[in-house]
Amino acid sequence: MLDETIQKTELTKEDWIRGNVDAPVTLLEYGDFECPYCGMAYPVLEALLEEDPDTVRLVYRHFPITNAHPHALMAAEAAEAAGAQGKFWEMHDMLFTHQDQLEDDDLIEYAGAIGLDVERFDQEMRADRYLEEIERDFRHGIEDGVNGTPTIFINRIRYDGPTDRASMRAAIADILRSERNRRRAA
Numbered sequence: 001m002l003d004e005t006i007q008k009t010e011l012t013k014e015d016w017i018r019g020n021v022d023a024p025v026t027l028l029e030y031g032d033f034e035c036p037y038c039g040m041a042y043p044v045l046e047a048l049l050e051e052d053p054d055t056v057r058l059v060y061r062h063f064p065i066t067n068a069h070p071h072a073l074m075a076a077e078a079a080e081a082a083g084a085q086g087k088f089w090e091m092h093d094m095l096f097t098h099q100d101q102l103e104d105d106d107l108i109e110y111a112g113a114i115g116l117d118v119e120r121f122d123q124e125m126r127a128d129r130y131l132e133e134i135e136r137d138f139r140h141g142i143e144d145g146v147n148g149t150p151t152i153f154i155n156r157i158r159y160d161g162p163t164d165r166a167s168m169r170a171a172i173a174d175i176l177r178s179e180r181n182r183r184r185a186a
Contacts, residue, residue: 005158009140011059014133016088019049019057025172028059028153030141033076033095034069034102035149041163042096045152048168056172060092061137063149071102073134078107080130081121082114090114155179 007028011017027045031038049058062079064072075095082091094110095102104125111121124130141151145158152159154168155175161167 007156023057030063032149
């Protein structure tokens with residue numbers, strides 16, 4: 001189900017993008033690594049990307065709901081610290097596949113498992129080095145009307161339907177069809 005809400009913020013070089021940067025379909029997820037609904041959406045979004053890598057790209061922005069998810073902010077920081085070492089998506093995947101294990105020791109273990117410089121990772125985590133990036137994403141979410149997670153935009157249009165593969169595929173097809181029709185009419 002597509003909403004009338006339009007993504008207001010622009011994508012920038014600071015955004016985490018997985019897939020073909022020139023793909024005609026952009027899935028923007030505002031997520032929280034401790035949110036169970038984000039955890040359920042994770043394999044669906046990954047499958048959509050894998051099924052059609054030339055058409056779909058995924059953009060991830062942090063929207064930790066800290067009053068409900070006490071580990072969400074630290075998990076977001078862990079992803080950013082991993083990103084600083086070129087492994088954002090590896091940590092992203094690790095966090096979503098281990099949502100019930102997000103204590104400090106777990107994050108250090110994941111850093112080692114994905115091949116990070118663990119000492120640097122630990123120092124940056126202790127210094128809250130990446131809070132500014134997370135706060136920027138959160139502010140973008142507020143500007144875009146996000147009030148929960150996951151919030152997904154498909155080509156800047158908010159998607160509030162079910163996050164199963166068939167429903168999301170249908171929404172992507174609808175958006176592509178309406179964009180083609182708009183171009184023809186122009």
